[in-house]
Amino acid sequence: MSDKVLMKGTDAIAEAAIRAGCRCYFGYPITPQNEIPEYMARRMPEVGGVFLQGESEIASINMVHGAVAAGVRTMTSSSSPGISLKQECLSFLATQELPAVIVNIMRGGPGLGNIAPNQGDYYQATRGGGHGDYRMPVIAPGSIQELYDLTMDAFDIADKFRSPVLILGDGMMGQMMEPIVIHEKPEVELPEKDYILDGARGRHGRVLKSLILNARGMEEQNWKLKRKYDLMRQELPRCEEYMTDDAKLVVVAYGTAARIAKGAVKRARAGGLQVGIFRPVTLWPFPDSALLEVAKKAKLFLVFEMSTGQMIDDVKLAVGNRIECEFYGRPGGVIPQPKEIERIIERLWLQKEL
Amino acid sequence: MEKIFSRPACMKPAPFHYCPGCGHSIIHRLIGELIDEMNLRENIVCVPPCGCAVLAYDYFDIDMVEAAHGRGCAVATGLKRANPSLMVFTYQGDGDISAIGTAETLHAANRGELITSIFVNNAVYGMTGGQMAPTTILGQKTTTSPAGRSARVEGYPLKITELIAQLDGAAYVARNSLATPAKVNATKKSIKKALEIQQQGIGFSLVEILSPCPTNWKVNALEAFKYLEDVMEKEFNPGVLKDITKSRKA
Numbered sequence: 001m002s003d004k005v006l007m008k009g010t011d012a013i014a015e016a017a018i019r020a021g022c023r024c025y026f027g028y029p030i031t032p033q034n035e036i037p038e039y040m041a042r043r044m045p046e047v048g049g050v051f052l053q054g055e056s057e058i059a060s061i062n063m064v065h066g067a068v069a070a071g072v073r074t075m076t077s078s079s080s081p082g083i084s085l086k087q088e089c090l091s092f093l094a095t096q097e098l099p100a101v102i103v104n105i106m107r108g109g110p111g112l113g114n115i116a117p118n119q120g121d122y123y124q125a126t127r128g129g130g131h132g133d134y135r136m137p138v139i140a141p142g143s144i145q146e147l148y149d150l151t152m153d154a155f156d157i158a159d160k161f162r163s164p165v166l167i168l169g170d171g172m173m174g175q176m177m178e179p180i181v182i183h184e185k186p187e188v189e190l191p192e193k194d195y196i197l198d199g200a201r202g203r204h205g206r207v208l209k210s211l212i213l214n215a216r217g218m219e220e221q222n223w224k225l226k227r228k229y230d231l232m233r234q235e236l237p238r239c240e241e242y243m244t245d246d247a248k249l250v251v252v253a254y255g256t257a258a259r260i261a262k263g264a265v266k267r268a269r270a271g272g273l274q275v276g277i278f279r280p281v282t283l284w285p286f287p288d289s290a291l292l293e294v295a296k297k298a299k300l301f302l303v304f305e306m307s308t309g310q311m312i313d314d315v316k317l318a319v320g321n322r323i324e325c326e327f328y329g330r331p332g333g334v335i336p337q338p339k340e341i342e343r344i345i346e347r348l349w350l351q352k353e354l
Numbered sequence: 355m356e357k358i359f360s361r362p363a364c365m366k367p368a369p370f371h372y373c374p375g376c377g378h379s380i381i382h383r384l385i386g387e388l389i390d391e392m393n394l395r396e397n398i399v400c401v402p403p404c405g406c407a408v409l410a411y412d413y414f415d416i417d418m419v420e421a422a423h424g425r426g427c428a429v430a431t432g433l434k435r436a437n438p439s440l441m442v443f444t445y446q447g448d449g450d451i452s453a454i455g456t457a458e459t460l461h462a463a464n465r466g467e468l469i470t471s472i473f474v475n476n477a478v479y480g481m482t483g484g485q486m487a488p489t490t491i492l493g494q495k496t497t498t499s500p501a502g503r504s505a506r507v508e509g510y511p512l513k514i515t516e517l518i519a520q521l522d523g524a525a526y527v528a529r530n531s532l533a534t535p536a537k538v539n540a541t542k543k544s545i546k547k548a549l550e551i552q553q554q555g556i557g558f559s560l561v562e563i564l565s566p567c568p569t570n571w572k573v574n575a576l577e578a579f580k581y582l583e584d585v586m587e588k589e590f591n592p593g594v595l596k597d598i599t600k601s602r603k604a
Contacts, residue, residue, distance in 0.1 A: 024436050050435045054428070055461035062425040062458065066401075066432025069419040070440070074432070088422050096420070197417035197433065199397040199440055207411040209420040211404075 004181050009174045010035035012144050013103055013167065014043065016151035017075045020185045022101070023049035024074040026063035028056055028082060031115045032171040033105035036077040057085035061102070065089055068098045069208055071196030073155055077103035079171075080121050081112060084129065090164055091130030095210045095221065097195070097228075099158030101151070103167045105174040108333025116333025117171035117256055122310035125168050126284040133222050135229045137165045137236055138283040140254045144178035150281070152185045159190045161232060168283060170306070172256040172335065229285075238281035239290050243269065247276030248354045249345060250294055252315050252325075253304040254280050256335075261304050263338030268345045273354075275345055283311070288318040295319040300352050304341060305329045324352075362386030364395040366415050375575025377532045377565025378407050381474060384542045385445075386414065392549060398441040399433055401426045405447040406480045424455025427462035430469040441552060443470040448489040449479050452514035459514065466523030466557040470548045473515065473560060476567035477586065484570030488512035491589050496570070511589055515562040519595035525557025527596040531564040533583040537592070544594070556599065564590055 007015070014036050017025070025040040037053060044051035050067070054060030060076050067074040078086065083104045093100055106121045108114040125138045137157055141147040147169065154165045197206055212218040242262060244250055251261040258279040268275045278294050278301075280287050295301065301323055303312040308331045315325055328344045330336045348354070361367065365386040370379045389395050395416055402410040404423035411418040421429040426444035434442045444451075451459050451473050462469065478496055479485040485498040489511050493502040503511075519527040526548050530541035541563055548559035564586045566578035573581060 024432070026432065052431070052435060055457055058425065059428040059431075059458050059461065062421060062428035063432035063435070065421065065425070066419065066429040066434070067436035068432075069399075069429070070433050070436035072436040074436070089425070092420075092422050197399045197419055197440075198437060199399065200415065200417050201396040205411070205414060205416040205418060207418045207420075209411060209418070211408055211420060 004179050006177055007144055007180050008035060008177045009144050009147050009169065010105070011039050012148040012180055013077070013151045014039035015182065016148040017101065017155070018043055018047055018049070020073065020152040020155040022073045022075045022155065023047065024067040024072045025049070025051050025076065026054050026060040026067070026074070027076050027078065028054050028060050030079045030082045032107060032174050033077050033079050033103065035174070036103065057082040058088070061086040061089040064100050065093060065098065068093070068100050069197050071193050071198065075101040075103065077105065079105045079107045080109050080118070083121065083124070087129035090136065091132050091134060092210055093164040094130070094134035094136060095132065095225065096208045097162040098164070098208065099162050100164045101154045101158055101167065102164055103169065106168065106170040114333045115171060117306065117335055118331065118333050119170060119255060119257060119306040119310070120331060121168065122283065122305070122307060125166055126314070134225060135232070135284060136163060137161070137232060137285070138168050139165065140168045140281060140283050141173060142240070142255055142258050142279055142281070144176060145180040147173060148180050148182070156188045156190065157236065161228060162195070163228070168255070170256050233285040236282050237285045237287040237290065239287035240279040240281060241294065242277040242279070244276035244278060244294050244298070246274050248299045249273070249275045249302060249349060250278050250298045251275065251302045251304055251341070251345070252278045252291070254283060254311065257304050257306050260336055260338055261341055264341035264345060267338060267342045273345065273349055280311070286314045286318060291315065291318045292322070295323040298323060299354055300348060301325045302345065302348060303327045306334070306336070307331050362390045364389040364415055365413055368412050370413065371409060372406065373569045375566055375568040375578050376406070377474065377476065377563065380532055380538060381472065381563055381565065382410065382413055384538070384545060385472065388542065388546055388549060389416065392546070394441055394549070397439070398443070401430045401433070401442070401444040403444070403446045403450040405450055407445055407447065407474065408481070410445055424450050424453070425458055426450065426455060427467070427469065427471060428458040431462050431465070431467050434467060434469050438468070441549065443472060443549070445472045446474070447480070448473070448475045448477065448487040452488045452512050456514065460517065460521065463518045463558040463560065464521045464523045466525070468552050468555055469558065470552045471560040472545065473562040474565050475562055475590065476565045478567050478570040480567050480570055489590070491585060513590065515560065515595060518560055523558050524560065524596055525598045526551040526559040528594045529562040529564070529590060529592045531582060531587050531592050532566065533564070533579055533587065551599065562590070564592065
């Protein structure tokens with residue numbers, strides 16, 4: 001089955017989750033993502049699933065903890081301040097190696113901030129906002145179709161690696177409408193869930209725990225997770241390149257910022273400037289090697305974020321001294337215009353004599 | 355020689371790490387006996403607490419998932435909603451259930467989640483070394499109320515069991531004590547009733563158990579049981595606070 005429909009970002013996430021087999025959703029209302037719990041409240045009963053509005057973000061993510069321990073594909077969603085509250089449990093999910101999908105539709109911050117699109121949670125998402133030495137795949141879709149497709153992928157990645165997976169969108173991605181193709185989830189071979197708690201029928205009790213008082217044992221658990229993260233680093237990095245083949249200046253941006261940059265790059269190309277875009281789709285693991293290849297060909301990177309500059313650290317870690325990196329950002333929920341980025345591109349083009 | 359007393363079959367042959375005179379060992383055994391008697395071992399999941407009983411999984415051969423401090427009732431909610439055929443119980447201390455996890459506990463009870471909470475109240479934080487708990491008695495000295503708890507500074511002992519009994523979703527709420535062998539037997543009956551309420555799908559059930567902590571009360575085991583009866587039971591009155599099955603029958 002495949003037909004094209006006009007869909008809002010939040011609805012695309014929710015519908016993709018349902019079609020990916022998500023049968024439990026727990027969440028707490030926060031703008032700009034309330035359409036996800038509202039969609040789930042309508043849709044879950046139709047597929048025999050569970051929708052429950054928790055009394056807090058903390059309760060909701062801990063309900064996720066219970067449901068995934070029972071072996072059910074489960075999702076929660078929130079926006080920036082709510083995601084801060086969920087961080088404690090993400091640490092537990094990571095080390096108990098439980099799969100879950102968490103959606104952050106970022107808004108302006110810090111603090112209560114506002115409800116405008118923003119990319120200020122990059123550090124929190126990619127550096128692990130919870131305690132302890134863990135990592136978590138972070139996926140940043142750049143269109144409504146990608147929100148749909150990558151939400152489906154997120155469930156498979158979570159199950160394959162037994163890990164929480166974060167989808168990092170923003171208010172623009174969540175609220176925007178685009179025509180998308182609705183399709184069923186591609187078949188993926190996944191490991192058997194041999195960890196789930198379903199009553200110790202004909203077997204000994206299973207324990208999902210994270211307390212390891214013996215330091216050597218805790219060290220071993222950390223190395224075990226590290227080996228898994230190394231595997232993720234090999235298998236998961238994804239990116240999209242746009243007109244980078246002959247580009248002297250490459251804009252590095254993700255999510256909504258990349259959408260805005262695309263308009264700017266098209267205008268600059270029309271004006272004869274050789275510019276392109278590198279868009280990381282996975283923010284962790286970061287697509288280092290693909291970016292390094294682009295750095296070898298280009299002369300200047302312009303890192304553009306809707307923040308004061310967070311992803312730029314990962315860009316610099318990936319490329320080292322191989323290429324000069326400039327930064328342009330608009331924090332606080334401001335949505336820059338393509339022509340604004342175009343002016344920055346033109347200025348840099350002249351200044352750096354590209 | 356005929357064997358007339360042994361470890362419950364659902365329990366592992368591991369010696370308890372609990373201090374001499376601690377109530378956890380008794381409560382563990384009561385739960386173990388009930389899991390055997392009610393034939394629950396292959397259909398029950400426990401959510402242990404953060405605190406001394408976090409190591410409960412070393413003693414029970416049943417499925418368990420460790421929750422973050424205070425989040426037991428939320429994790430149990432997720433488990434039960436995802437798989438309603440399971441029996442689910444949380445095992446929580448006073449700090450877990452009535453300080454850091456107050457919201458999760460009250461709301462799970464109010465929703466009438468079909469889970470059972472075993473709430474062990476010893477009026478101190480045991481594992482962290484005897485700090486003040488929400489249930490610490492007025493005047494009781496702890497490491498963080500060294501002059502004794504005063505109502506003016508630290509407020510009053512929190513009676514979350516009474517609060518829960520007010521909630522429409524709570525079906526069975528009882529408070530028991532381990533002070534004497536007869537009271538231990540009564541505690542077992544309450545836990546059994548709570549589990550039956552869950553089995554019958556009636557509503558949320560909770561059993562608070564007043565339990566001795568000789569180490570942090572800084573008394574010997576015998577004095578601890580006396581303190582339990584003379585002081586704890588006076589502050590926290592044992593009894594069935596709510597049982598909606600009674601009114602149903604009537």
